[in-house]
Amino acid sequence: MKITFKGITKQYKGKYALKEFSTELQEGVYGLLGTNGAGKTTLINIFVGIVKSDAGQVLIDGVDVKKLGVGFLARVGYLPQYPQFYKNFEVQEFLQYMCALKGVLQPNGNRRVSELLEAVHLGDARHKKIGALSGGMRQRVGIAQAMLNDPDILILDEPTAGLDPQERIRFRNLITKFSRGRTVLLATHIVSDIEFIANEVLLLKQGQLLMQAPPHKLIQSMENKVWSLTVPDEALDEKLGSLKISNILREQDGVHLRIIGDERPAQAVPVQANLEDVFLYHFGEGEQW
C-alpha cells in the first residue's frame, strides 16, 4: 500500500498551517516530528477527513481517499491528541461501543476487544470506569480502540503527551508491536518517541516538509555539526549566550557542553550526533540558551 500526499495546503486566517505538503509513505513507522504548531495535527486531520484541505490530494494506491469515503475510514485506526473518552463507560464497554462505530461485527468484536485488552495489558481493568484510569492506561485504551478494526493505517497524534517515562516506554513498545504489516504515522514533538522505532522521520516546520529520511541518515547529516567543549564554571554564562547548547554536564574537570552548530567552536571536539540534535539543529534555529 502506498499513501501519497500531493500538494496539501491549508490556511487558517491567512496563515499557512500546511503549505504544499507532498510525500509518499509505504509500510512502516513514520515519525512526524515538529514543534507545536508545525502543522502535524492539521496534516493528520486532513488525512482522516476531519479537516478539509484548501488544496491537494491524499491518495491510497493512486485513488483519492475522498472517493474511497467511509471505505477508507474502515482501513484507518486513529488515536487523537488528548482523548478523554467517556468517563462513565467501563473500558470494555467503551471498546464495544467503538466496535459498533467501526462496524466490527459480533462475536468478532468481543473477541477482538479481549485480545486487545490483553495486548495492552488492560485485561484486569476491563471493568474499570475510564474516569478512574491513569493517563497511561487511558492512552492504552486509545491505541486498543484504534486497533479494533485491524487497520492498514495507524495514525497516532502525540500519543505520549503527558505520560511518565515508564508509560512512555511501554507505549513505544506497543506501537512497535502493532506496527507489523501496517503504515504507522506517529506525530510528536518528543524525539525519543520515534528515535528507535521509526523507519523514517518527516521533519515538519511551519507547515512545510523540511526533510524525510531514516533516522540514521538524519543523524549522518549532522556530521561535524555537534561538538563537545569543556569550560570552567565561570565561562558558562558567556557560552550560553553565544552558542546553541543542547546539553550541560558538570564534572570535576569543568562543565561539559554539547554544542550544535555549523562552525566548530574553539577547542571543541566533534561528537556523534543523535536525533535530538537533528531536532534542535532544525527547530531551535536562532535560539541560544
Add this chain to the structure above:
Amino acid sequence: MVKLIGFEYRKHFIKPSILIALLVFSLVSVGKIYGTYAENSLFSRGCNMQQSIQIKQLYWGFYNDYSGKITPDKIERLLDIYRPIEAKVADLTASTRTDDPDTFTGNVYTDYHFLRLCYVLPMQYDYLYQSYAGKVVLAAKENIRFYSSVSNRYESRKNALIAECFSGRKVGTFAFTEMYQYYLNYDFSSFLALLLCVYGLVGVFVSEKQTEMDALLLTTQYGGAKTVAAKLLSSALFVMGICTWFWLLDFLAFSAVFGSFAGFMAPLYAVKNFANTPLNLSLGQYALFSCTLKTAGMLALVAGILLVSSLFKNALFPFIISLSGAFGLIFWQGEFMNSGHLWAKLVNPFVLMVNRELFRKAEFANLFGLPVPNYFAAMLVAILWAGIFMGLLVVTIRKSEMTEKGGRLNAG
C-alpha cells in the same frame, strides 16, 4: 443502528445524577399533588384527617347509589334527602353540634355542603349540559346564517365547526370527576420534566467536544450521520420515557390521593372547566391525548436544546441558554395564556405542554382562510419548529470529509 442508539442512551442518560434527579423530582411532584388535594379537594378542604376519611367513605357510599345513568328516579331520591337539609340550614339557625345522630357527617351544615357540592351541583351540571350544548349549536347556526349573509366565509366555516362539535352533546351519566378537575389542571410535572430534559440533553452533542471524542467519531464508519441519528433517536426515547413516567405518575398519584380514577369513561365536558372544549373524548381518552401532546411539545423544545448543544464546546453555555429559553417560554406562555393574541400563544411550543389551555374552549386559528382548531395549529407550529431546529443542526454539525463525499463502504 439499534446498538448505536443503546450506546448513546447509555452514554448520556444512564447517569447517577439523572436517576437521582428523576427520583427527587418524582417525590416533589407527588408531594405537590398531595398538596393540591389537601388544599382543594372537597374530601379534605378544611377537614382533619379523620373527617376527610369519613367524608370519603360517605362519598363512595352515596356514589354506589347515584353514579351511572342519570334518571328522574335518582334525581328525585337525591333531592328527597337534600331539600329537607337545605331547608334546615336556610336561615342559619340550625344546630351547629358535630355529633348530631340525625345527620350523615355529625353536622347538618357539613351534610348540606357535602350534598350540594359533591352531588347536587355536579348532577345538575350534568343534567343541564345537554340544554347548554343545544344553545351553543343554536347560536352557532344563527352565526352561520349571519356570516353567510355578509359573505364572511371564514366565520361561517368556524361556526359550522362549532355547531358540529357541540351537536348531540349530553352528559348522560353521573361520574366522579373531581379528581380529573385537578389532574387536568396540573402542570407542575411538565415543568419538572422540562428541567430534567434540559439537564439530560444539553450534553448530548457538547460532551463529544468536551471529551474531544468528536474527532475520533468522525474517523469511524458510523460516527457521522448514523451517530447523529442515534443521538437524536436516543434523545427522543429519553424524552418519551421521562414524559411517560411523569404523566403516569401524575395519574397514579391523583388516583391514589383522591381514592379513585372512576369517571374515566365520562366525557371531557363533564368537567365544568371543559364545558366548551372542542373535543368529544372521554376523560380517559383525553388524558392519553393530552399526554401525547405534552410529549410532542417537549420533543419540539428538545430539538432546540439539541441544536444549542451542538453549537458550543462547553456544556455551561448550552445549559444556561436552554434553561433561560425554557423559563422564557414559560413566561411567554403565562403572558399570553388568556389573551386574544392566539398566534402569540400558538407559536410557543410550551403551550403543548400545558395544553389544557388549548382544550378548554373551542378556539380556532385562521390558517390560510381555513379555521383550524388551535391545538392542531399549535401542533403544526411545533412540528415546524422541530423541523427548523433539526435542519439547522444538520447544517451546523461537524461532518467528515469522507462521508460527506459519499464514498462506498469497503470500496478500495
